[in-house]
Amino acid sequence: MYLTKEEERIYDGEYGWTNQICMKILVRLGELFNATKLIPIESAHVSGVSYKTLGDAPAEFLKALANADGKAKVKATLNPQSFDPEYLSRKLPEHVRKKQLNILKQFEKMGFTMSLTCTPYYLEKPKRGSHLAWAESSAVVYANSFLGAWTNREGGPSALASAIIGKTPDYGMHRAENRQPNVLVDVRTSLRNEAEFGALGSFLGRILGDKIPLIQGLKDVSEGKLKQLGAALATTGMVNMFYHNTQLKSGEMGKISVEAEDLKRTAESLSTMSDAKPDLVFIGCPHCSINEIRQIARLMDGKKVKTGTEFWVCTSRYVKEKAREHVKKMEREGGHVLTDMCTIVSWTETLGIKSIMTNSAKTAYYAPTLNKAETIFAPLKQCLKAVLGG
Numbered sequence: 337m338y339l340t341k342e343e344e345r346i347y348d349g350e351y352g353w354t355n356q357i358c359m360k361i362l363v364r365l366g367e368l369f370n371a372t373k374l375i376p377i378e379s380a381h382v383s384g385v386s387y388k389t390l391g392d393a394p395a396e397f398l399k400a401l402a403n404a405d406g407k408a409k410v411k412a413t414l415n416p417q418s419f420d421p422e423y424l425s426r427k428l429p430e431h432v433r434k435k436q437l438n439i440l441k442q443f444e445k446m447g448f449t450m451s452l453t454c455t456p457y458y459l460e461k462p463k464r465g466s467h468l469a470w471a472e473s474s475a476v477v478y479a480n481s482f483l484g485a486w487t488n489r490e491g492g493p494s495a496l497a498s499a500i501i502g503k504t505p506d507y508g509m510h511r512a513e514n515r516q517p518n519v520l521v522d523v524r525t526s527l528r529n530e531a532e533f534g535a536l537g538s539f540l541g542r543i544l545g546d547k548i549p550l551i552q553g554l555k556d557v558s559e560g561k562l563k564q565l566g567a568a569l570a571t572t573g574m575v576n577m578f579y580h581n582t583q584l585k586s587g588e589m590g591k592i593s594v595e596a597e598d599l600k601r602t603a604e605s606l607s608t609m610s611d612a613k614p615d616l617v618f619i620g621c622p623h624c625s626i627n628e629i630r631q632i633a634r635l636m637d638g639k640k641v642k643t644g645t646e647f648w649v650c651t652s653r654y655v656k657e658k659a660r661e662h663v664k665k666m667e668r669e670g671g672h673v674l675t676d677m678c679t680i681v682s683w684t685e686t687l688g689i690k691s692i693m694t695n696s697a698k699t700a701y702y703a704p705t706l707n708k709a710e711t712i713f714a715p716l717k718q719c720l721k722a723v724l725g726g
């Protein structure tokens with residue numbers, strides 16, 4: 337891989353240990369994927385922020401990087417951590433809180449923005465055509481498919497290295513020839529809600545691997561439904577981008593048809609229990625937009641959350657502040673609008689939560705393993721019906 341004179345000096349350690357380590361990570365990655373050079377990025381987004389999934393050894397490594405004067409060269413944002421600063425923070429053991437806050441401190445020292453969200457594009461949209469190094473798979477699909485930005489699906493360490501160096505190896509989704517659709521998907525049924533868009537993503541992800549689908553036949557699409565589709569595609573498969581309802585000339589492509597029965601079976605496989613009395617009803621995977629918060633507040637319509645059931649809606653601090661009038665309404669009725677955190681990487685077992693109902697195919701897919709919880713996968717309206725009393 338070609339390196340400029342300055343990149344070589346960083347590689348040789350002339351700019352300190354942290355820069356050297358980060359440059360080595362990027363060069364190794366570039367060599368692995370036959371990149372010819374490094375290219376500048378507009379921003380990096382790092383995952384692996386939760387102490388629950390990170391653990392102690394990587395947390396020590398972060399500390400070493402920060403102590404050796406590692407500083408982000410570009411705008412660098414963070415995925416959610418394991419609890420929100422108020423509601424759950426008070427319920428968790430002190431040693432867990434300390435470990436988590438220490439991780440955040442290291443990132444802050446390195447100049448990362450404490451965004452703590454998986455929807456950084458609601459805070460600031462990357463420029464069309466810009467190159468990014470983002471590590472949250474749902475955000476990667478969103479950036480490539482809807483924002484016109486170009487990013488590979490980075491791992492936590494490579495996104496961190498890119499933040500420090502300000503560059504990424506030029507391969508994969510950074511090259512125009514790899515961004516063409518290569519399989520046509522014909523959806524032969526009408527999808528009625530966001531959960532069915534998620535089920536479609538979950539179904540296709542399993543079949544497509546890392547292909548780029550052109551999905552035809554989607555009706556009544558919205559930003560929120562496409563976000564669910566993209567997040568689920570990236571959960572069960574390695575899909576980094578999709579096109580929908582466009583006429584692209586792309587030569588010979590394989591074709592997949594999706595019938596109503598495929599989606600029904602996929603949706604059923606995402607529920608492990610049928611009893612509609614979950615310990616937790618959770619909305620906000622990926623984190624909610626202002627529109628989604630507004631919709632939930634409207635649908636709650638002054639009804640109270642049932643005693644004995646938790647109702648969490650996750651979003652970023654930015655969106656919570658912008659939607660504060662709706663948030664107030666929801667919280668008045670007993671809902672919790674939680675920022676900075678992700679239920680999947682939070683300590684739900686410690687909190688005694690054994691069953692989770694959600695409209696997110698991604699959460700329903702991961703919760704049985706990562707939260708050791710039973711799941712009920714259902715659209716928003718059904719989730720609200722389960723959690724709201726009169």
Ligand code: F3S
Binds near residue numbers: 650
């Ligand atoms: Fe976001 Fe967590 Fe879902 S990071 S996409 S809320 S699994």
